[in-house]
Amino acid sequence: MQITKAPSVRLATLACAVSLSTAALAETVTIGTVNNGDMIRMQALSSAFEAAHPDIDLEWVILEENVLRQRLTTDIAANSGQFDVMTIGMYETPIWGENGWLEPMNNLPSSYDVNDIFPSVRGGLSYDDTLYALPFYAESSMTYYRKDLFAAAGLTMPAEPTWDQMREFAVALHDPSKEQYGICLRGKAGWGENMALVTTMVNAFGGSWFDMDWNAQLDSPAWHEAINFYVDILGNYGPPGASSNGFNENLALFNTGKCAMWIDATVAGSFVTDASQSQVADQVGFAAAPKQKTSKGSGWLWAWALAIPVSSDAKDAAREFVTWATSKEYSELVADEYGIAAIPPGTRASTYENQAYLDAAEFASMTLSQMQKANPNDQTLNPSPYTGVQFVAIPGFSGFGTVVGQQVSGALAGNTSVDQALRNANQVVNREMRRAGYQN
């Protein structure tokens, strides 16, 4: 027995040693990301990273936003370690950082030039002054409009329009018989879908989610005014089926020339001006996101960022990738391959100091000014206890934000009255806050 067993044991040890050494040779980094244009581009360009790092294999999981959030949240909460790099936003990062779920992003190489990243973006991705994710791109919101239609109707878009003016323009330009709709806005329910736009509207109308004692303010006059306005402008002067349109649906409508105006993320600037995907590429004008009573919080602030969960088993390799994908070097690679206007916007000051970029990307200066205006800590007319412009940075928000989004889309579709929807919404939010222990 002894004699026959010995070689097999030795063989097994050898096999172990071999497999260990190959594991050390090539580490697999699993990246979970959103199916947005810029991220698809990152996957295409990652062969350059793999060529420079033969010891790292990249594995991609690309999903639609809501599905990705479900996968990532269940993965990280259960500590199952499926992902080494996670694409998360300004909402999740501070909360997950506080939970101790993410690797802190300190000791970055000096060539990375972390101070080049806008302070508001860095702040939004930090908890307790520690950076927990590196921004891939960042955005505010702005108004896109059709210069040709405005000129034909003798209208002029001001640089900083009000919602009242937007309504006048929408009425004048709405012509459903030509499949031309006055305004396109998000209507699909969800805290990251319609509520992003609706919250900036409420901010502009002088409202907020909570007062300083965390009482829900959704039944307040400002909310009523804002939601009535939203239902009127989008319901009467928007495209049919607006209550199921999100960012991608509206982008498609605008690019096919069906929207006279559209208010959405600044990151769409490079898509609507790209002649290969937009039929109206040379007719797009840019203005600030509309204000009303105040311009505070009228444009949102968001960043998609790459983070490393503590459950990852390839942290060093993941860190290599994350710093590469958010570096200046990556931006240069995109510029070489796809043109300089396509580089990930909104994260670095140096991008907006680059004259070649400003010349190629007409939307850049509006993006910059909107990004600089957005302040997550001072976003509402009256003081509010939370941070976040178009979201409330507390763990329960993704839950009640979605429920409120459903109520608002129900009001938009005409299934419930605005009064009823806001009463329900207010009740839900107060309920959840009481459950979570914010109120007594």
Added chain:
Amino acid sequence: MSQINTNASVAKILVAPSVILLALWMIVPLAMTIYFSTLNFNLMIPGGRDFIGFENFYWFLTDPSFITGIINTLVLVGAVLIITVGLGTLIAVLVDNPFPGRGLVRVLLISPFFIMPTVNALIWKNLLMHPVSGLFAWLFRQVGLEPIDWFTDLPMTSIVIIVSWQWLPFAILILMTALQSMDQEQLEAARMDGAGPISTFWHITLPHLARPLVVVIMIETIFLLSVFAEIFTTTSGGPGTQTTNLAYLIYTQALLQFDVGMASAGGLIAVVLANVVAVFLIRAVGKSLAEQ
């Protein structure tokens, strides 16, 4: 005698592993669900997981969407049952008489049942009911009418249509098979006594179909209580909560709000409701069988 006893105990031992496995298979998830339903357990909020007794049930039952969810579930089940049973009986009787091409018609009638619910929903959503590019919108425009925006203006009706289309073949299949066993002599006698097609149907066919109809209703109810894919793919429970049924409500709690505790409580409430419905149905089946 002792031989039989030994055999019985041997049989018990031999059967034990599969019985234990099946019991575990059922009990472990149920026990986990009951355990989770008593915790304050939200994936977004780590630590905690305090025991809170029946609080999750209280919050789930007082959720503003809960009553809507129950009503929507019942409306959906009821409407689909009426459509599938009514139309199913009619079609089954119509295709029972021989006519050229009957085999082909029967295959076509049954085929929707073999389409996956998600695919079914996508076809209806994008090819048929789409307000701009759908077939219905095109037909409406051909006759000069404004196309209906189905999922915005008539969300529940749309879901009922989609689910009915999926389940109609099941009713047809069962009823068609049942009609094959009709007593032909009895029918002939009725005809000779001068009974018209309507009174034949009412007095002979329908009583004959009573038992299969109850089976159809029971099986459909069990499946329709948990309709999810059709709602998820088309309306996502909206607009508002117009098409949120109990199954979708639990999904919202678990995977959109990450509230494991409340979703478990909701799951248990749904189990109880399904059992209540099942008990009533089984009683009804038993009664109709006893009457036969």
